[in-house]
Amino acid sequence: MKTLIMCATNVAASPEERRARRPIARDTDAYQGMLRSYGDIAGWADELGFDGLGSTEHHFQTEGGETIPNALLFYAKLAAQTERIMFVPLSIILPAQNPIRVAEDLALFSHMYPGRIGVGFARGYQTRWMQTLAQDDAVTSMQPDSDARNREIFDEYLSIVERAWDEDSFQHNGKHFQIPYPAEGIRNWALADWTRAYGSPDEVDAEGTVHKIGVLPKPLHRPTIFIPNTYSRQTAIDAARHGRTLLSLAGVEHLGPLTEQYQDIARENGRDLPRGEGVGIVRKIVLGDTFDEAFDLAVRTAGYWYQNFFQAFGINEAFRIPSDAPDRRLNLGDARALTRRMHETGALLCGTPDQVRDDLEKTVQAGGGRLDWLVWEFWAQALYGDDAPEIQRGQLKAYAEQIMPAFR
Template identity: 70%
Template sequence: MKTLVWCSSVIPVEPSERRSGRPIGRDIHAFQAMLRNYEDIARWADAFGMDGFGSAEHHFQTEGGENMPNSLLLYAKLAAQTRQIMFAPMSIVLPAHNPLRVAEDLAMFTHMFPGRLGVSFARGHQTRWMQTLTQDDAVVSGHPGSDARNREVFDEYLSIVERAWAEDSFQHKGKHYQVPYPAGGIHNWPPADWTRTYGGPGEVDEDGTVRQIGVVPKPVHRPTVFIPTSASPQTVIDAARSGRTLLLKAGSREKVRSIAELYRDTARAHGRDLRLGEGVGVVAKLFLGDTFDEAFDLAVQTSGYWYQGLFQAFGCNEGLRTTADDPRRPLRLDDARALTRRMHAAGLLLCGTADQVRDQMKDVQTVYGGGRLDWFVWEYWAQALPGVDAPDIQREQLKTYAEQIMPTFR
């Protein structure tokens, strides 16, 4: 089982500073501090032998939450400063991008740093930036059909990215995108003879019309493609059919197990005989301490704080429901400690001493019995802590995991 560190890009200030410095996301010095801390975590992860490093794409978070609008640009710097770790944007939200530009940028990275790129693609859900970047409120808004439209755009764009990598030239006439544009052809291409002689076969016809497009460069290697999900059966089925690696951020052990089984069974139905957990990664938070209580307090101050204050507003708690919760209301917990307890009870958060976390990891690795995962994705934290040196704690967490836990699962 490989380990990928999925690191948040949070402005590292305490809550009081977040209020007094608002909007802290646009504070140049605070953003620089976030970048320095983020880059340190990436270098430590590489030095300790982790397999991958990534972070989420988000935009316009002036409040100082996730602040990584272009991780691939930063990874070019970090790849030059590290030895072996794979960098993986987690995720590129395809409906908010031009798919051909995405294919070009990722292929370029494989030439700069061969063998060191993976990529996660996601559909996106945060209206503030999705609607603004796409200029299309139907992609993520709450009106009927928006989810189907979002998936439709995502599926089409991802097929374009993968064709651009695989084919020397191609034509695509889709509902949401055309290659070339218009798909019927670009007439009167001035250097038609030059392109017919030296370009890809079929790019230009005898009438001088551009019929196909070839994306340059071709990637040195096809990046590992990750697809994140929390619950959607269709996302699981599509990933299994296409041979893409599924990343599960489910709210319970039972849900993880059922999704992994669906992935395996779908793959088998399409000619890929996989074991349970093959082609799958589980996303979880992980906190270490000299005692369980010490580790749990760290979890409360970091992941618990952010989930209770921000992410539960987006419905991220829904997978943590129990039969005691009122089904008529969104799941909101009163404080960060209660939410952290709920995440730990569900298996979304691993916590304790190295020995305790190792035992919890054994359950995760086997997909809670009889399987074997390909990836563990550590949803890592970056947050200022009152009265302590957070980078020292972050480095020690990575070191302890690398020396005392990770070797067990190699």
């Protein structure tokens, strides 16, 4: 099992400082500090032998939440400063992007840094930036009036990215995107003779009309595609059907059925896989000399952000248990109670290295004894204060030396 660190790119500040320096994400000193911290984490992770590093794509978070709008651009700098670690945007939000540009950018990175790029693709749930960038008020997921259309766009755009990588030239006449545009062809192409002689076959017909497009460059290697999933059964089915790696937030009790389903659907589509192959888990992990020490750190980091930020988007529904009231959104009232629930449901692995290693082993066994990836939702980087770098590096070092070797 490989380990990928997913860092939220939060500007580190106390609530009081965040209020006094509002909007703190446009404070250039604060933003520079966030970039330096992330760069330090990338260097430590590379030295300690972690397999990958990722971050989310979000826009317009002036409040100081996730603040990197273009992960690939930043990764190009970090890749030059590190030796071996793979970089994985988690995730590129396809419905708000041009899929051809996405395919081009990732393919170019694969040539710049061979073997060091993967990619997560997600559907997007934040209306503020999804609607603004897409110029569409019905494009987000998790909204009753737009979820189906969001999935429709996502599926079409992802198929375009994959075809752009795999085919020398292609034509696509979809509901939301056409290649070329218009799909019936681009007439009177000025370089028709040149393209017929040197381009891909069938790009241009005898009358000079462009009928297919070839996307450049072809990837040096095809990036692994990761599909994060909270609770959508259809997302899990689609990942298995198309050979994409599913990253699940599912609790221990759901992992067995999930890996069995992935294996069955893969088999139906011509891929006979061992159970657990093609599946990864997403977990918050916090380490300490005692359980209480680790739990208190989890409350200050993941608990704080999930209670005060993700709560508003319904993300905490992933931590629901049968006894919760089914007729209203889950809200446990405070960060400590929410952190306790995350630990109870297995979303948070917390305690001494020995305790976390044992809990992680139980999780892997619940998935059938094998999982391809662990994505560590690393919240220690959200700490503020002079001791934050020491805590961040200490968390990574303890995991790398005392837990990671057991799952290689």
